[in-house]
Amino acid sequence: MDNLSTTEENYIKAIYHLQQADSTVSTNDVAAKLNTKAASVTDMLKRLNTKQVLNYEKYRGFSLSDEGERVALGIVRKHRLWEFFLVEKLQFGWDEVHAIAEELEHITSKVLIERLDNFLGNPKFDPHGDPIPDSNGKIQTLPQINLVDMPIGETAKVSAVGSQSTELLELLTHKKIAIGTPITIKKKFSFDNSLEIETYSDQRFTISRELALALFVTKQQL
């Protein structure tokens, strides 16, 4: 059920992520995500169907098989563990690691990834707050909500970011907000939908709606 090419793995992962966001995924969705053409996607869908990782009926749609999902989770696991390594051990910024992890996720050694996991202390979340599947493909999901949906007076910890852009990282670094930072909503201004928040006892300031939309929080401990 293995011996998949890097290209096939990238398709499987793309379909997995698209399915997470919206259970019905189209040929065009995949083409857009992978910067390729619909005709190329159709070719690949037929191959993935033959390889049993996809259930595909032409013109009717497709979805990952159980085996396909297992494969996808394995790639996601590798991607996120490598991202964690790059940020924690090699001092990369979270905005720099995605492209590198996109290559590292295809290194095939099974034992390598298990040892890397141990070396890193078996992290449960990557630098963007996304959960790292365990070796069985189990994902520890956090009950997280968008910061704009949190009621006034409540406190929760930043658990994930909705974007990996350099611009967001720059802003968060400047405001000393990171994954794990506790945030309390102090006030909401309806004029521009900005929010007044408190991070530590002495840190109280206003953030834009755009920024709040890019932050997810949870009351669970990370």
Added chain:
Amino acid sequence: MDNLSTTEENYIKAIYHLQQADSTVSTNDVAAKLNTKAASVTDMLKRLNTKQVLNYEKYRGFSLSDEGERVALGIVRKHRLWEFFLVEKLQFGWDEVHAIAEELEHITSKVLIERLDNFLGNPKFDPHGDPIPDSNGKIQTLPQINLVDMPIGETAKVSAVGSQSTELLELLTHKKIAIGTPITIKKKFSFDNSLEIETYSDQRFTISRELALALFVTKQQL
């Protein structure tokens, strides 16, 4: 001068290593090293010639261009740094790392390898004792000799091994010999060409000619 495929990189590295061992390299040599066929090698030689990494004239021979050598040293650098990482940080045995490094050496990020180098403490030699080229492609060569060529009474440190087999590793582990271990030649037996050696003050024993041939030593400090 970049955008080389993994396959092209593997050919360049193979030609580099073959040139190190013997300055004239044949099509068949490359085919043997890469487990492929002479006709495939010829195809690739033409492509590498077009890409300026190889000087090639049909039926007359070929050799890496300066640019080709630069590329080769970059791949060797990545290969050996990753091997060092696998052994030092992830507790792999030296006999397990080659295949994994064979994949990792093709990860493209320039900054990744520089940060990895720093993270590892800028090692000069890989787990097999082979020198790691610096970021400019400079190699720190040690004046090393084969253990069988060392005179009686002299002491030197193990600097490299001539094989990466599990069998050799098992034997060296059992005899407590590693890269850096000082060895003194005590006696040579002409009957079977075995050698009596001393490692630490209280460790004195005989090794076979086969084992001695697999060990290289240097008087310089590692």
Added chain:
DNA sequence: TAAATATTTTAGGCAAATCTAAATTATTTA
């Protein structure tokens, strides 16, 4: 040096992954 042998290259073909353009099928809209 001429024949035998070995090496290298060419010819022709195949599979993976991609593309554009055209055809087919599904969905929307009037």
Added chain:
DNA sequence: TAAATAATTTAGATTTGCCTAAAATATTTA
């Protein structure tokens, strides 16, 4: 519901990397 539009698939090419068999060239040997 029929036409228009959108989505998907097919047809036919291209590039990379590889193969086998045959041809060309180089080297060795008698």
